[in-house]
Each structure stands twice: as C-alpha cells, then as structure tokens.
Amino acid sequence: MPLRHLSKAVGAAVLLGGLALSAPVQAQTPTSMLDTIRSRGNLICGVNTGLAGFAQPDSQGVWRGFDVDYCRAIAAAILGDGTKVRYVPLTAQSRFTALQSGEVDVLVRNTTWTLSRDTSLGFDFAGITFYDGQGFMVKASLGLTSARELNGATICVQPGTTTEQNLTDWARSNRIEFRPVVIERIEEVVGAYTSNRCDAYTTDVSGLAATRAVQPRPADHVILPDVISKEPLGPLVRHGDQRFADIVRWTHFALLGAEEFGLTAANVDQAAASDPRPEVQRMLGKNGELGQMLGLQPNWVVSVLKTTGNYGEVFARNLTPIGIQRGPNALWTTPGGLQYSPPFR
Amino acid sequence: MSSTIDPRLLRAPPKKGLRLSWADERFRAIVWQVLIVSAIVFVIWWLVRNTQHNLEVRRIATGFGFLGREAGLPIGESLISYTPRDTYLRALTVGVLNTLNVAVVGVVLATIFGTVIGIARLSKNWLVGRIATIYVEVIRDVPLLLQLLFWYTILQSLPGPRQAINPATGVFLSNRGLKLPFFHWESAHTAAFGAFVIGCVALWFVAKQLRAKQYADGQPRALWPWALGLLLGLPIAVWLVLGAPFTTDIPALRGFNFSGGLNVSPEYFALLIGLVTYTAGFIAEIVRAGILAVHQGQWEAAQALGLHRGQVLNRIVLPQALRVIVPPMTSQFLNLTKNSSLAVAIGYQDIVSIANTTLNQTGQAIEGIAIIMGVYLTISLSISLFMNWYNARITLVER
Numbered sequence: 001m002p003l004r005h006l007s008k009a010v011g012a013a014v015l016l017g018g019l020a021l022s023a024p025v026q027a028q029t030p031t032s033m034l035d036t037i038r039s040r041g042n043l044i045c046g047v048n049t050g051l052a053g054f055a056q057p058d059s060q061g062v063w064r065g066f067d068v069d070y071c072r073a074i075a076a077a078i079l080g081d082g083t084k085v086r087y088v089p090l091t092a093q094s095r096f097t098a099l100q101s102g103e104v105d106v107l108v109r110n111t112t113w114t115l116s117r118d119t120s121l122g123f124d125f126a127g128i129t130f131y132d133g134q135g136f137m138v139k140a141s142l143g144l145t146s147a148r149e150l151n152g153a154t155i156c157v158q159p160g161t162t163t164e165q166n167l168t169d170w171a172r173s174n175r176i177e178f179r180p181v182v183i184e185r186i187e188e189v190v191g192a193y194t195s196n197r198c199d200a201y202t203t204d205v206s207g208l209a210a211t212r213a214v215q216p217r218p219a220d221h222v223i224l225p226d227v228i229s230k231e232p233l234g235p236l237v238r239h240g241d242q243r244f245a246d247i248v249r250w251t252h253f254a255l256l257g258a259e260e261f262g263l264t265a266a267n268v269d270q271a272a273a274s275d276p277r278p279e280v281q282r283m284l285g286k287n288g289e290l291g292q293m294l295g296l297q298p299n300w301v302v303s304v305l306k307t308t309g310n311y312g313e314v315f316a317r318n319l320t321p322i323g324i325q326r327g328p329n330a331l332w333t334t335p336g337g338l339q340y341s342p343p344f345r
Numbered sequence: 346m347s348s349t350i351d352p353r354l355l356r357a358p359p360k361k362g363l364r365l366s367w368a369d370e371r372f373r374a375i376v377w378q379v380l381i382v383s384a385i386v387f388v389i390w391w392l393v394r395n396t397q398h399n400l401e402v403r404r405i406a407t408g409f410g411f412l413g414r415e416a417g418l419p420i421g422e423s424l425i426s427y428t429p430r431d432t433y434l435r436a437l438t439v440g441v442l443n444t445l446n447v448a449v450v451g452v453v454l455a456t457i458f459g460t461v462i463g464i465a466r467l468s469k470n471w472l473v474g475r476i477a478t479i480y481v482e483v484i485r486d487v488p489l490l491l492q493l494l495f496w497y498t499i500l501q502s503l504p505g506p507r508q509a510i511n512p513a514t515g516v517f518l519s520n521r522g523l524k525l526p527f528f529h530w531e532s533a534h535t536a537a538f539g540a541f542v543i544g545c546v547a548l549w550f551v552a553k554q555l556r557a558k559q560y561a562d563g564q565p566r567a568l569w570p571w572a573l574g575l576l577l578g579l580p581i582a583v584w585l586v587l588g589a590p591f592t593t594d595i596p597a598l599r600g601f602n603f604s605g606g607l608n609v610s611p612e613y614f615a616l617l618i619g620l621v622t623y624t625a626g627f628i629a630e631i632v633r634a635g636i637l638a639v640h641q642g643q644w645e646a647a648q649a650l651g652l653h654r655g656q657v658l659n660r661i662v663l664p665q666a667l668r669v670i671v672p673p674m675t676s677q678f679l680n681l682t683k684n685s686s687l688a689v690a691i692g693y694q695d696i697v698s699i700a701n702t703t704l705n706q707t708g709q710a711i712e713g714i715a716i717i718m719g720v721y722l723t724i725s726l727s728i729s730l731f732m733n734w735y736n737a738r739i740t741l742v743e744r
C-alpha cells in the first residue's frame with residue numbers, strides 16, 4: 001500500500017487516540033483479596049526455593065518450615081483449612097516482582113522490612129515474625145575469630161537482598177576490601193562457598209545456621225560472632241488491601257497471643273469450651289465479634305492453632321532442630337524477648 | 346543514461362480523483378487503514394494508561410530517576426572503575442561492558458574454533474573427521490545452561506589459592522581463577538594502542554592502493570611488509586619515543602587471594618568456554634555447508650589455471666563459500682550474545698544480572714526490563730547491520 005495513505009491513516013488515528021485520551025478514565029475498583037482467595041479456594045504463598053527450617057519441601061514433596069507454617073496459618077484463618085495453600089518458590093531477586101504482579105497473594109520468604117520496600121516498592125509489611133541480623137560463615141580451618149579479619153577475602157552473596165547492600169556498607173565503614181561473588185540461586189551460591197570459591201558466605205544469621213545444619217560436616221564451618229545489621233523478617237502483601245494486610249498481621253499476633261496464654265494445638269479445643277479468661281474467650285470466638293471485624297469466622301484462631309500450634313510450637317518444630325535459639329524472638333515476658341502481641345479486644 | 350529512456354515511460358499516469366464512495370478502491374483502503382491503526386493505537390494507549398493507573402494505585406515508584414541514585418551493589422569484575430558508591434547508571438554501564446566483553450571475545454573465538462571444527466569434519470583423516478562429528482553432535486544436544494554449570498563446577502573444583510597450579514612463573518590456576526603476569530599500564534601503552542588503531546586504518550588504505558595497482562598492471566604486490574610496519578613497527582616506535590616504560594606486574598599470594606597481574610575470573614572463564622564451545626558446534630556445521638556448497642569443478646578449474654592450493658582456497662573457494670556462510674553466521678552471533686544472559690546462573694555479572702538486582706532494589710520492574718531489552722536490541726541490531734553490510738560487500742557482483 002502506498003506510504004502516502006499510511007501517513008494519513010496515522011494522522012487520523014492519532015486524532016482518534018487524542019479524543020479517546022481526553023475521555024474520562026474509568027476508575028478501577030480493586031477486588032478484595034479476601035474474596036479472591038475464598039472464591040479460588042486457596043492461598044498462593046511466595047516462599048523460599050529451599051532453606052532448611054524456613055521453607056523446604058520434604059522427601060514427600062510437602063513444604064515444611066517456619067515461613068511455610070505462616071502460610072498455613074493464614075490459609076487456616078481465611079479458609080479454615082491449613083492445607084489449602086499453593087506454594088510458589090521464589091529467589092531473592094524474583095520475589096518482589098512476583099508479589100507486585102499478583103503472582104502470589106502474600107510473600108513469606110525471610111524478607112527484611114525496610115523503608116523502601118514498604119513504600120516505593122508498593123508493599124505493606126504485616127509484622128516481624130523473626131528478628132534476625134546479618135552474619136558471616138567461614139571454614140573453621142581458616143581459624144578466623146572476627147569478620148574484621150576478612151580484609152582481602154572473596155565473599156559469596158545472593159543478589160537482590162539487603163545482604164549485598166549491608167555488605168558494601170559494612171566494608172566501606174570498616175575499610176575492608178573484599179571481592180564479591182554474586183550468584184542468584186541458593187544452591188549455587190552455597191556450592192561456591194563450600195567448594196572454596198569464596199572464603200566466606202554472608203546472609204541472615206538464621207540462613208547461615210540453616211545452611212550450616214545441612215552441610216555434611218557442620219563442624220567444619222563457623223558463624224563469626226559479628227552481626228552487622230538488623231534484619232526484621234516478616235510477611236508482606238501488596239499495598240492497597242488493608243483488610244487482607246490486617247488478617248496477615250493478626251494471624252501473627254494470634255500465634256503470639258496463643259503462646260502467651262498457653263494455648264496450643266493440643267489444648268485449644270478444650271480451652272475454647274472451658275477457658276474462663278475473657279481475652280481467651282474473645283480470641284477463640286466464644287465472646288465478642290473479633291473474627292467478624294476481620295471478615296473471618298468467629299473461630300478463626302482455633303483453626304489457626306489446630307493447624308500450626310502457637311508461635312513457640314512453630315519455632316520449636318522448625319528452628320530449634322537446626323540450632324537456632326529463641327533469643328530476641330522469645331516473648332516479651334522473657335528477658336530479652338521482643339515478640340509482643342497487641343491485645344485481642 | 347536517462348537520455349536513452351523512452352520519454353513515454355516517464356510520463357505520469359492520468360490522475361484519478363479520490364471519490365468518497367465505498368466503490369472506490371483507494372477510499373476503502375484508506376478507511377481500513379485508519380480503522381486498523383486507530384485500533385492499535387487505542388490498545389497501546391489503553392495498556393499504557395492501565396499500567397500507569399495500576400502502578401499508582403499500588404504506590405509503585407515509576408520513572409528513571411533511580412539511575413542517578415547510589416547503587417550500593419557489589420560487582421565482582423568490571424572493565425571500568427566501579428565502587429558500590431557509584432550510581433545505578435554506572436553499575437548498569439559496567440553490566441553492559443561485561444556483556445559486550447564476553448560477547449565480542451566469544452564471537453571471535455567461536456568463529457575461529459567453529460571454522461577449525463567445520464574443516465576438520467571434512468578432513469580425509471578418518472579419526473579427525475570422526476572426532477569433529479562426535480563433538481558437533483554432543484555439544485548441540487546438551488542444553489547450554491547445563492554446560493555452563495558443568496564448566497563452572499569444573500573450575501570450582503580446582504585447588505584453592507594456596508595450592509594453586511603454577512605451571513610457569515607468575516601463572517596461577519586456582520578456583521579463584523587464572524592469574525597471569527602483566528605489566529603496569531601507562532599512558533605510553535595507551536598511545537601505542539592508539540598508534541595500532543591508526544595503523545589498522547592506514548593498512549586498509551594501503552591495501553586498497555595496492556589492489557588498484559594490481560588491477561592496473563596485473564602485478565601482485567606483497568602486503569605483509571606494510572602490515573608489519575604499520576601494525577607492529579608504528580606502535581613500538583611510539584612506545585620507544587615515549588620512553589619505553591615497562592614494569593612487570595606479577596601476581597602473588599597475599600592474605601586470602603592473589604593480587605597483581607591479570608585476572609580471569611572462574612565466572613567469566615566458565616561462561617566464555619561454555620558459549621564458545623556451544624556456538625562453535627553450530628558454526629562448524631555452517632562452515633562445512635559453505636565449503637560443500639562450492640562445486641568441486643571450481644577447484645579443478647582454478648588448479649587448471651595454475652593457481653596453487655592456498656590461492657585456490659583464498660581466491661576462489663572461500664569467497665564463494667562465504668556467501669553461503671555469512672547469513673546464518675549472523676544468527677549464531679546473535680544467539681551467542683543473547684545466550685550470554687545465562688551468566689546469571691553462574692554469577693557473572695552481565696547486564697541482566699545487574700539490571701535484575703537494580704529492579705529488585707528499586708521495585709521498578711518495567712523500567713528494568715526496558716533497559717535490558719534496549720541493551721540487547723541495540724547490540725543485536727548493531728551485529729545485524731554490520732553483518733548485512735559485510736554480506737552485501739562479499740556478494741558476488743553479477744554482471
């Protein structure tokens with residue numbers, strides 16, 4: 001077709017486009033996550049690709065771990081059934097796009113709460129499920145006692161993490177020179193460390209403990225005492241659906257509250273029937289309308305606890321076996337403990 | 346020339362007026378085009394608008410303002426100076442250069458290696474031919490990602506820096522990479538390199554001159570003394586005039602690692618070997634096909650004219666084979682460049698790796714992907730343009 005015609009056509013189209021542009025744009029009503037999850041019948045939860053204690057499929061292919069239990073607890077709160085979860089394993093780099101684009105409903109993937117993630121990435125953090133910090137792991141044979149001795153070392157790190165940024169900050173302020181080896185997948189980055197490509201591997205101390213625990217000879221590796229950052233880990237959702245964010249937040253608080261009141265997977269049914277404490281009665285839906293306020297069933301906490309047990313049980317099941325102590329993750333009633341739930345009222 | 350054309354042919358056809366009627370073919374064509382283009386523009390507008398709206402609702406930052414912010418990300422190897430204090434723009438530039446580094450070196454090596462294998466496959470020696478055949482079949486059948494991980498694992502299983510293999514003074518091979526002795530680069534070396542580039546350009550003109558003379562009197566003239574002088578003599582002269590600075594820089598083990606000398610990291614090395622050996626398998630087949638495409642009679646005819654074997658290959662067979670080889674070669678070069686993005690898997694920080702980290706830290710996925718696409722598009726189009734130009738140059742000028 002002659003080009004002359006085409007240019008005319010373009011001109012006309014631009015005009016048409018201009019007209020359409022000035023027409024009012026219809027505002028989009030965001031559908032509620034709660035309805036979406038209910039009608040879909042499951043929760044889509046973004047987790048680790050495989051980190052012992054946090055999220056890892058067992059030999060039967062069943063996902064297990066601390067973060068996984070949070071997915072199950074949220075599913076139990078909303079759907080009354082902790083098995084109704086679809087797990088989407090995500091690398092550190094792919095996790096945020098997956099949440100932004102709606103590929104997952106909630107991200108429970110040892111993710112650090114930072115200001116920029118909370119604001120410019122468009123997320124809302126629902127709480128701090130694990131207080132962590134960044135550390136270094138080295139081979140015991142190097143005989144190091146402090147991270148400051150790492151000057152000139154090659155350090156393995158995963159990209160897209162707070163880890164890599166903390167590392168450069170720390171090196172800068174301590175005048176330490178290092179060579180980074182930056183690999184996306186956890187198996188490969190750990191492989192590079194164990195094969196001696198790197199002198200040290202750095203990430204959240206919990207991640208180091210998890211990695212060390214699954215090495216053939218854990219005693220060959222030491223986690224140096226230096227902790228160079230604060231890593232408050234917690235679940236996060238897309239900004240904009242406050243109700244769903246509330247549910248995730250209060251699921252975490254329910255786990256904490258339950259531990260505080262001594263409610264466990266084993267005794268929750270009995271407590272629901274006969275525990276006389278008013279706050280327990282409100283929490284378990286015997287009294288008041290706390291469940292409805294969240295848009296959930298009155299007995300949502302009972303479902304949650306029967307699925308995962310309380311925070312202490314979740315911790316003991318997943319993290320105690322790999323050698324992680326409660327430390328700052330003890331309840332506030334214990335000296336040094338930071339885990340605290342607002343009142344169920 | 347135009348004077349020889351029949352003037353009747355130059356006369357414009359009688360003008361047809363445009364009728365505003367469905368019966369007029371041109372009118373219909375215009376209407377259809379307007380409709381289709383408007384539909385496309387509308388869809389694009391709607392997509393852009395919707396995207397903007399959704400980003401706003403979700404409070405996701407937009408725009409390229411982040412390019413000027415401090416990156417804070419660690420980069421293992423870089424052709425230009427880089428510290429985590431630099432901006433995202435600089436970090437991304439490092440990524441582009443790393444991609445170009447592996448792509449350019451990879452294309453050159455894959456072409457050489459592939460040509461050798463391709464010729465070997467045609468060899469009359471049974472063993473050589475068989476080995477080349479097996480190589481091509483195996484390398485083409487195994488996914489590239491697996492091959493890269495294979496090479497990276499091999500390089501990682503080398504001894505540590507303290508037990509490094511040390512075949513010659515200053516050469517160390519360990520799981521930290523290959524260290525080679527080098528010299529301290531000074532301005533005289535940059536000047537000498539500049540002289541070399543000028544020499545290349547000059548040589549091109551000289552070659553043209555010599556060819557013109559040969560066409561005039563039929564006497565072949567040797568190019569090599571010129572090449573020697575311009576490519577080697579000139580840079581050396583420049584370097585000598587500037588005081589001939591030369592201090593060796595020999596790698597030595599200090600603390601955890603080697604320092605000094607030239608460093609080829611295991612990540613770069615694994616990626617390069619993987620890309621070169623893989624692409625060479627395909628290039629070998631292209632070269633073989635190109636040579637087989639030249640009819641046996643061309644060899645015989647050229648030999649009958651008294652040309653010796655080298656001349657036949659150089660002047661008769663290769664120019665014809667190249668016409669068959671060059672177009673598919675372009676796709677292999679493009680493939681190699683695009684495949685270099687698998688670098689992410691083995692920790693070589695190319696543009697994809699750095700842009701991914703950038704978009705993860707800033708949350709600006711759309712901008713990040715746009716940057717990656719822009720970079721690959723630019724590199725790929727440059728390769729295509731160059732190869733098309735080269736292809737046009739070597740096509741047989743038919744009379």
Ligand SMILES: N[C@@H](CCC(=O)N[C@@H](CS)C(=O)NCC(=O)O)C(=O)O
Pocket residue numbers: 048049050051090091092109110111112158160161162163184185186203204206207208231233
């Ligand atoms: N908390 C840090 C680091 C999170 C992170 O990715 N940690 C690593 C090591 S603990 C991990 O979970 N890797 C598992 C995987 O890549 O699937 C962050 O949010 O940026």
